[in-house]
Amino acid sequence: MPVSCGLEPALNQDQLDVQGGMLTSYDLVRGYWDKDRDYFASPIRYVNAKPGATGVVTQAQLNGKDVTLPKAVSSAKKPNKLLQSTMEGPNGTWPKAWQQVVTSSKTELVGGRMKVTTRGVKGGWQGVSQVIPANKLSGKRLALSLDSELITPGNGTKKGVAGKVAIYELCNGKTTGLVFETQKMRSRDKTGYTMSFTPRNANCDLLLQLMTSSYGDVGTTIYYDNVELREADDEGAKLDIAPTKTPFTLVSQFVYEEPTQQLTLTGSGTVAVQAYEDGQWQNISPRNLTLDPSSPVTVQIPERLTGRNIHYGYHEHHVDELVSLYNRTKADRGKEREFLREYAQSWVKMAPAKIGTVPAAPKPDARMLSVDDPGDTYDIEIIDPFSLLEEE
Numbered sequence: 001m002p003v004s005c006g007l008e009p010a011l012n013q014d015q016l017d018v019q020g021g022m023l024t025s026y027d028l029v030r031g032y033w034d035k036d037r038d039y040f041a042s043p044i045r046y047v048n049a050k051p052g053a054t055g056v057v058t059q060a061q062l063n064g065k066d067v068t069l070p071k072a073v074s075s076a077k078k079p080n081k082l083l084q085s086t087m088e089g090p091n092g093t094w095p096k097a098w099q100q101v102v103t104s105s106k107t108e109l110v111g112g113r114m115k116v117t118t119r120g121v122k123g124g125w126q127g128v129s130q131v132i133p134a135n136k137l138s139g140k141r142l143a144l145s146l147d148s149e150l151i152t153p154g155n156g157t158k159k160g161v162a163g164k165v166a167i168y169e170l171c172n173g174k175t176t177g178l179v180f181e182t183q184k185m186r187s188r189d190k191t192g193y194t195m196s197f198t199p200r201n202a203n204c205d206l207l208l209q210l211m212t213s214s215y216g217d218v219g220t221t222i223y224y225d226n227v228e229l230r231e232a233d234d235e236g237a238k239l240d241i242a243p244t245k246t247p248f249t250l251v252s253q254f255v256y257e258e259p260t261q262q263l264t265l266t267g268s269g270t271v272a273v274q275a276y277e278d279g280q281w282q283n284i285s286p287r288n289l290t291l292d293p294s295s296p297v298t299v300q301i302p303e304r305l306t307g308r309n310i311h312y313g314y315h316e317h318h319v320d321e322l323v324s325l326y327n328r329t330k331a332d333r334g335k336e337r338e339f340l341r342e343y344a345q346s347w348v349k350m351a352p353a354k355i356g357t358v359p360a361a362p363k364p365d366a367r368m369l370s371v372d373d374p375g376d377t378y379d380i381e382i383i384d385p386f387s388l389l390e391e392e
Helices: 004-014 312-328 335-350
Strands: 015-018 021-024 044-048 056-062 065-067 108-110 113-119 128-132 142-151 163-171 174-182 191-197 205-212 218-231 261-277 280-283 289-291 297-301
Touching (some): 015 335, 113 205, 289 297, 312 335
Antiparallel strands (some): 015 021, 056 065, 056 261, 113 218, 128 205, 142 191, 163 174, 163 205, 261 289, 261 297
């Protein structure tokens, strides 16, 4: 039986679009709980495409099932709690609201962006930070957004590290605990990222740090820009595509049963379909989606919003596993072997620690028959799949 017969469809369903690129899930199951959102999956709604518009949905179906898609009114963004979010002071000078993350940090302001470059163990942590006073906070959930661009050593040809956001509780001038952390900034293109968290103590300040995931590496550069922190959007009326008490009423639990989630709409005027992600209502359809009373239009719900288990640590192991399978498959299998390398090439773009490990062109097989062969081994960190379900 060809190698790809059973594996390739599973690999295709395992990959999903996220902010920055393509990521892989831990499994082909939907409905994992998101502790920050309190949802198995992101709720959805629709709004008028622009103020004064009169778009209306008269019928909505999700995967062929009739649903009621609520209409809402877009609200203005809440005030930004950060100073100098554009990362520039007057006339392009250093923004005084941002400090070097430690005294040894040599973060630079370049072209209106913060340039953070790893300098190895002796160079220590690199990055910038800002303190958000408690009197600006209310204890409510917060939404953070930023732009970043990652360049690993060798102008992106060698392995490096990811960007990192860390937020600490700061009580009486001392850090008393980590509130939130993510290493999702991995794209080689300038990309916008969103994330959300809830402060633990409304009476304490917050310390926001923009860094890299490790300081032992040398030569990884990440740029940060347009960093904003606001109270999370109000949720209001919404359609829970996978409600808490009956998580699979509308969305199938298993990806192979319903590989895509499609919302079919009939109506009139122009609207935008939105999903609640990372504390913000975000468009998942064209901003001006034109509805027709007699011809339904289809909006595909991004798979990442259906309650999939997404974890960057798993993703990097998946790249290792594909390369290992590729090395162990006989070269005479041709295309039935080559698809493993092609998937690994696609996935490694979001795995900076694995850049340079995927063969750039077809290569002879290693004729290795055992995972114990020292010529083709990789270390797998022990990860509890039931305790680490965040996109980290």
